[in-house]
Amino acid sequence: MAATNLAVSRVFGFHHESTEVVHEEAIGKRDTNRYQPTSEVPRRHRQDSVSIRTLDNPYSPKVSATSTLIDDTSYSATLPKQPSLPLSVEEILTLTKPTIERLLQDSGSVGASMGVLRHGKQHFLNLGARGLGVTAVPDQKTVYLISSMTKPIIATAVGILMDDFPRYQLDFGTRVSAVLPELKGSPGMLKTYTKQELTIGDLLDLRSSFQWMTNLWESPDGDVPWRTTDPVVSLLQHLPVNDTYTSHEAFVYNRNYSNECFALLAAIIERKTGYSWAKFVRQMVLEPLAMHNTFAGLSEAERNDMSRTFAKSHSVQVPGIMPELLQCTDADGVICRAKITKCFERHHGHIPQSVEILPSQASNAGAVGPSPLAAAAGIMSTTSDLLKFYRKIMDVYAERQRQQGSKLFPFPGHISTPLERGMNHLFAHIESRLSPDPFSRTCTYTGGWNTVTVPLTSEERNASPRPRWPGADGDNARRLESAIQSKVHGDDLDYTFFVTKPEPHVAEINTETEKPPITDPSESKKHLALYHGGNMVGATSFCWLLPDHETAVVVLCNTRGFLLDAANLSGMLLAECLFLAESDSRHDTGSLVEAVRMACEHTERMARAIQIDYLYDLARYEHHLASRFRELDPASNGIDTEGLEGRYEFAQDVFITITAEKRGLVLRLYGTGYGYLLRELDDKKAPENGGLEKTMTFAQPMAELIPSGVGGTNRLKVKDFVVVFKREKAAGEWEGFEWNFARGKTPRERRRDTTPYFWRRAREKGT
Incomplete structure (x- = not known):
């Protein structure tokens, strides 16, 4: 397929100038009121310290706040009032926006929509364009492929099935072959070391001994040839199990990422309900939350609906730098990482080119409904709709925290709908999977989510083997680890998010007339976070939920650029800064502004290392192909x-x-x-x-x-x-x-x- 558009990403308007900027002096004025009673601090003074006005430039970002997300939440009145924050969400978006713009530009991304849910309020940041040659800026209703962020939605649907056990006879311990008998006796369905059959819970937790199958179905042009689970069943019957796991503990607390696990969950939904998995998800998850711009199996009529706006799909190439990369060899003709680094520095800011491509076919409904593999990575949605879903998840979590005595039973008047009870079942499962060992519980995949407890202590961060970094996902995590080990970037390159909080800086006070700040004892506790990334042809995405802080972040991007996953890094930067800005009487606003700036600097440094490592891998790949093989x-x-x-x-x-x-x-x-x-x-x-x-x-x-x-x-x-x-x-x-x-x-x-x-x-x- 010929590319329909080609342009250098630098032209996409990521250099936005606002009429006013955040000044420490303006924000710092609030510190004079820091220790006054809350009622005496004008709320408007806090929120209006930053003024943002969108320019005529169609690519300039729009930052807005709206009313509560779900007006009919049955127990919204019981939620705690929004605390007085040292920094508002709008201020954090303004402080981080220049870095996010650079991440998108350096990755070749054409456009992105970001949403933040904080204490029941939505906030949006939209950058770039809906597509090459399109002047319109994306917004919170722009529809993107959310890729693997589909998995938590499917997991919720499975939880709903479990809620009606008398009807569906399904729980986390149900053997997969009890629902799909064609898999009985397949080598791939046995758990490593225990030789027991895989269960529904194992599929939700990506705990399997499946071989890697993605090379057999994800085509470069986005086609998904598997329209049923028959090829998956055939392969599981034919293939031996892999050796990912070296112990029973490794099997329990590690993941073997397999999209086929969720394809089988889709088949289980269909076998149990008699509906297509997409119809069940629409009726039981999307419609109750009024997620009207979310699609599980997109029909041609829906794609051509002029009342909706769909983001286009893009990829990224680096042709301008490629010839020079292939010359970065040492005396033995081997690609040299140090020379690649120097080459990157010479061309930084002028490397990526964005190409418009056909969208992934994972989202298509097709003649017989969407592929079961679309249950792993094929749902399309918007930032606004996804924040509705994440709000409901955090509401259920909050009610569980208030009713710790009841784990699996509905809470009268609160967790009352099938959707809420299904989410409640998943949280019960997630809690059961967290290891009592603090070094093991730092990150586990369970219930359709990467789960992690933050912040990491220095001991946890330096444990051997080192834990997966909170929020880091896919190629970013792999390449940053490679960059750290290479030592090319120095010994102090590291992933710093959610490891330590900034040193508190307490404003000088007169202790004779004012009470000193009281440290909140809850600050030392761990916080459960849920996160997921997404990466398919033409799209990348990321989400992060911190339920006990009532905070969610979602980033949807219309570009898959292997040079850098900007959606992942941008989302992690926002999540880290929101975490830093949570109400804490030990910090003044000035120290938090400095902490946000440091987080931005660390993010850009990590992005630089990831890009260099990609170019190093790319040069080795192209050099190997050209020198060892002939057409x-x-x-x-x-x-x-x-x-x-x-x-x-x-x-x-x-x-x-x-x-x-x-x-x-x-x-x-x-x-x-x-x-x-x-x-x-x-x-x-x-x-x-x-x-x-x-x-x-x-x-x-x-x-x-x-x-x-x-x-x-x-x-x-x-x-x-x-x-x-x-x-x-x-x-x-x-x-x-x-x-x-x-x-x-x-x-x-x-x-x-x-x-x-x-x-x-x-x-x-x-x-």
């Missing part, structure tokens, strides 16, 4: 490709076709969609094998992939896409090829015997 000559009259064409089957419903086309030998998953050009290992560097093997790869230069979208399957390792054709005789027919699509999750005993990953040539279609 087949289409003019060779079939000599290079002779005997390789055909259909190759791995398991039932899982196959690949290889065809000779004008540009060369082309591989396609399931015979349709994106065509990968095969390249052969350079004969001069190939080991002698007597003509019994031919090693090829369908890894593609990123310049060819990006205009189509780039699926999340590409982790910039050529070996992930190497196929080895085999035959018994030098002049014989090729019998098939080996391709280990599971990457690093192959069982140890199978790493030399790759038979489980052999794709056998089909003599006739379907044999």
Whole structure:
């Protein structure tokens, strides 16, 4: 597919000048009233210390506050009053906006919508454009693909099923095969070390021994060929379990991220209710919350509805810097990270180019309804709608905290609807999964959420193995860890969010006439946070909930830029600053402004390290592909490709076709969609094998992939896409090829015997 638009991201208007800026002096005036009784401090004085006016520039951000989120919340009157904050949400958005703009610009993002829910009030920040060539700014009603942020919604639907146990006979301990008997006896359905069958709770917690399957269904152009769970069932019956886990404790408290877990949950919803999973979610989750701009399975009529605004989809490429990156080698011809760093510094600010692409097909309803894999990553929504969902979650959590004596039973007059009771079941499960060991409970995936207790103590932060960083997700987390270990950026590069709070600075007071501030004992306690990221073709997203602070942050972005996940970092920056600004009598406003500025500086430093690490990986990938593999000559009259064409089957419903086309030998998953050009290992560097093997790869230069979208399957390792054709005789027919699509999750005993990953040539279609 040809790209429909191409532009340098710098032109997208992220440099916004407001008529007034935040001055420490203006904010600091409130400190003179710091220790007056609350009734004597004018509330308007606090909220109006920053004036924001949107300029005529269509790309300028809009910051607004609205009334309470859900007007008919049955127990809103019982919620505590909004405390007096040292910094308002509007001030935090203003202080962090320049950094967020730089993150979006540096990542090549075209536009983003951000929402903050704080003590029942919504606040929005919208930046950039809905799409390339579009002048309109996105807003809180702009519809985006939320990708894996779909999972908490599906988990809530499963909780609703559990609430009606007499009807559905489903709980967290129910074996998956009891609902999907076709999986009975499948190797992949056994828990590592216990050899017990996986349960519904295990699927919700991403605790499985599944092999990595994403390479088999996420196409670069956004197509999702699996329309049913049949391929998942077939693979689980065929594949051995992986060796992700090294102990029973590791299995219990770690995740094996698998979208297929939620595809199976979608199948369970359908099997139990008789409805499509999308219809059940709409009726039981979306409609009760009036989430009218949220779609589980988007029809063509809905996509063409002119009353709604959909964000376009974009990818990011770096063609201007690519030739120079490939020259960053040492004396041995190996890509050098230090030289990559210098190259980045020379070009910083002029690196990414944004490309408009077709949207991911994960959100499409299709002729028979949305794919079950869309239950893992296919819902579309808005910041406004998602804050409704997160508000309800935090309301249920607040009521649980007030009624600690009751765990699984509805609270009269409060948790009374199926939706609320379903969320209540999930919280009971989440609480049961938090380890009593403080070093283990810092981060666990459970109930469709990454859960973490914050802030981390210095001991927890430095524990071995180091815990996953609160909020850090996907490529950002992986690349920041790589950057830290490389030492190229110095010894003090680290992830600093939710580790320590700023040192308190108490304003000077006359103790003879004024009472000194009293430290809130609750400040030393841990706070449960829920978060999730999202990353699919053309879109990225992030959300963070801190229920006992009544705070939620959501970021939706219309760009998937592997250079940097700006949605994740922007959301974490906002979450950290809101956490710092929570009411605390030990801090004055000036110290909090400084803490927010430091958080912005740390974020930009982390972003720099992540971008450099991506360029380093990209240069190694392109260098390896160009130096080790060669394109087949289409003019060779079939000599290079002779005997390789055909259909190759791995398991039932899982196959690949290889065809000779004008540009060369082309591989396609399931015979349709994106065509990968095969390249052969350079004969001069190939080991002698007597003509019994031919090693090829369908890894593609990123310049060819990006205009189509780039699926999340590409982790910039050529070996992930190497196929080895085999035959018994030098002049014989090729019998098939080996391709280990599971990457690093192959069982140890199978790493030399790759038979489980052999794709056998089909003599006739379907044999």
